[in-house]
Amino acid sequence: MNQEETRKIVLETLESYLNMQIKAIQELKGFHEEAAERRPRRGRRRQSLVDMSYQVLTESGTAMHVSALVDALRDHYHRITDRDALSSALAKKARQGLLFRQTAPATFAALPEPGQEST
Numbered sequence: 086m087n088q089e090e091t092r093k094i095v096l097e098t099l100e101s102y103l104n105m106q107i108k109a110i111q112e113l114k115g116f117h118e119e120a121a122e123r124r125p126r127r128g129r130r131r132q133s134l135v136d137m138s139y140q141v142l143t144e145s146g147t148a149m150h151v152s153a154l155v156d157a158l159r160d161h162y163h164r165i166t167d168r169d170a171l172s173s174a175l176a177k178k179a180r181q182g183l184l185f186r187q188t189a190p191a192t193f194a195a196l197p198e199p200g201q202e203s204t
Contacts, residue, residue, distance in 0.1 A: 090163070094163065094165060098165060132162075134158065134164065134166050134171055134174065135174055135175065135178060135184070137158055137161075137162050137164065138154055138158065138171065138175060138185075138193075139184050139185070139195050141154060141157045141158065141161060142154070142185070142193065142194060142195035143195045145157075147194065148188040148189070148192050148193060148194035149192065149193065149194075150189075150191055150192045151168050151171055151172040151175070151191045151192070151193070152168060152191075154171065154193070155168050155171060158171075172191050175187075175193045176193075179193060182196075183196075184196055
């Protein structure tokens, strides 16, 4: 990763952090955003970490530990995520029987898509 990519990631992370702080302060002040005041989003929906994780696991074809999955998300999508938050989200989907199965502690594999045979 070069210096410009690192700089971009740090600035995006800082921006997200500051936006969360502003929302928390507004909530404490009693300011609640009306749904009608929200601007419609333009363009494509940003892909969720769960969606990206499913794609990485499907492409790899093997189960991965969450730490390796976090590294893969960073390398493939330039997304930095908290290991514990990702593990929790994937475990929740696995318990529901959606998208993932847990093969060992903090290790997940993608379930085959409906209509595909598992190998």
